[in-house]
Amino acid sequence: MSGESHEPELAALAQALAGLAPTAGRLDRDELLFRAGQAALRRRAWLWPSVAAGLALLAGTFSLSEVLRPAPQRVQCIIYQRLEPPVDSWVDKQSVAQDAARPSSAEPERHAAPLSYLRLERLVLAWGVDALPNPRAAASSGEQDSRLSALPDILSRNRWFRMQKP
Amino acid sequence: MYMMGPEVLGRLFDQHAAALVLYARQWCATPEDVVQEALLKLVAQKKPPDQPVPWLYRVVRNSAISAARSSKRRRHHESVAATRAPAWFVPSEAAGIDSTIATAALQALPLEQREAIVAHLWGGLTFEQIGELASSSSSTAHRWYVTGLSALRERLRVQCPENPTSRS
Numbered sequence: 001m002s003g004e005s006h007e008p009e010l011a012a013l014a015q016a017l018a019g020l021a022p023t024a025g026r027l028d029r030d031e032l033l034f035r036a037g038q039a040a041l042r043r044r045a046w047l048w049p050s051v052a053a054g055l056a057l058l059a060g061t062f063s064l065s066e067v068l069r070p071a072p073q074r075v076q077c078i079i080y081q082r083l084e085p086p087v088d089s090w091v092d093k094q095s096v097a098q099d100a101a102r103p104s105s106a107e108p109e110r111h112a113a114p115l116s117y118l119r120l121e122r123l124v125l126a127w128g129v130d131a132l133p134n135p136r137a138a139a140s141s142g143e144q145d146s147r148l149s150a151l152p153d154i155l156s157r158n159r160w161f162r163m164q165k166p
Numbered sequence: 167m168y169m170m171g172p173e174v175l176g177r178l179f180d181q182h183a184a185a186l187v188l189y190a191r192q193w194c195a196t197p198e199d200v201v202q203e204a205l206l207k208l209v210a211q212k213k214p215p216d217q218p219v220p221w222l223y224r225v226v227r228n229s230a231i232s233a234a235r236s237s238k239r240r241r242h243h244e245s246v247a248a249t250r251a252p253a254w255f256v257p258s259e260a261a262g263i264d265s266t267i268a269t270a271a272l273q274a275l276p277l278e279q280r281e282a283i284v285a286h287l288w289g290g291l292t293f294e295q296i297g298e299l300a301s302s303s304s305s306t307a308h309r310w311y312v313t314g315l316s317a318l319r320e321r322l323r324v325q326c327p328e329n330p331t332s333r334s
Contacts, residue, residue: 010315013322016262018287020255022188027198029179033172035202036209043210 170209179205182219185288186226188254192280193230194237200229220295223285227299263322271321279314282307 115133123131183201190197204225208218215221254272255265272280278300285291285299296307 007312007315009319010312013315013319014287017268017283017318019258019260020263020265020268021258022184022288023253023256024184025187025198027183027187027201029176029183032179032183032202032205033175036170036172036175036206039206039210 170211170214175205175209178208178218178222182222182289185284185290186222188288189223189281189284190226190230191254192277192284193227194233196233196237197230200226200233203229219289220291220299223289223291223295224299227281267322268318271318274321275314275317279310279317282310283314283318286311 120132183205186201186204187197190200194200204222207225208215208222253265254269257265272283275283281300282293282296285296286293291299293304293307293311296311297304300307
């Protein structure tokens with residue numbers, strides 16, 4: 001230092017004073033290191049408690065919102081459903097009426113009635129595509145059925161005749 | 167996160183703890199607690215200070231002044247503790263100065279002169295650093311140092327060696 005170099009007496013005094021070793025007093029090295037380790041642990045220990053506290057707060061918020069949530073409103077809806085008459089009865093009535101009106105020309109229509117569009121549609125809607133009749137079998141059995149199909153025709157004619165009787 | 171290792175802390179303790187205690191003694195009667203807290207604060211720093219030793223002196227100074235202020239409320243306790251306070255220096259004949267006399271002479275100095283002498287001689291701080299600590303200029307710190315040494319010379323009547331080596 002400049003002051004020390006300019007004053008040799010002061011420099012000597014400073015050197016002599018510097019030779020005195022200050023005491024650390026009650027300061028303990030081991031205790032300091034121990035407390036430093038403790039402080040480091042405390043610093044790291046905040047992480048998980050804070051995470052747990054955050055999650056607990058979140059859970060509390062959710063449960064509170066669940067408790068305070070208003071009850072769901074009841075909404076009354078009136079649904080109008082259009083009911084169609086059963087196809088079978090409608091087809092039967094139609095066929096009876098047609099038979100009554102045109103007994104001679106009704107034969108081919110009666111023959112096609114089992115494979116009519118309405119029947120097939122009903123079959124498909126109820127049972128699926130697999131429920132459709134085999135077209136070949138239907139064609140082969142058509143000839144045999146032609147004689148059998150005449151039977152309800154005859155019956156319907158008889159019924160028509162009965163209706164004509166007073 | 168920065169964590170000062172125990173090796174660094176131990177080295178700082180070995181090299182500076184005693185001088186820091188002596189420095190803290192200039193203000194308060196519990197210098198060991200102040201120094202320990204300062205070292206623990208240093209360990210807890212997320213970003214280490216560029217110059218840890220001046221940083222420690224600053225923290226010790228502030229804490230010692232705070233401790234001295236709060237100790238005014240329990241002056242009786244402090245006076246009792248002061249009578250039991252350990253010596254400032256380790257008794258040694260090699261230094262050529264009696265430690266008790268040196269302590270008494272230092273205690274008789276004004277605070278700023280004592281601070282400059284302790285911080286420079288035992289702390290190894292430069293006058294610039296001492297000036298920053300005391301919120302003054304380096305020349306003022308140097309003047310306090312020289313004035314304090316002159317007063318000590320008068321009190322101690324130290325015999326000067328023929329070829330003194332300067333400490334710088």
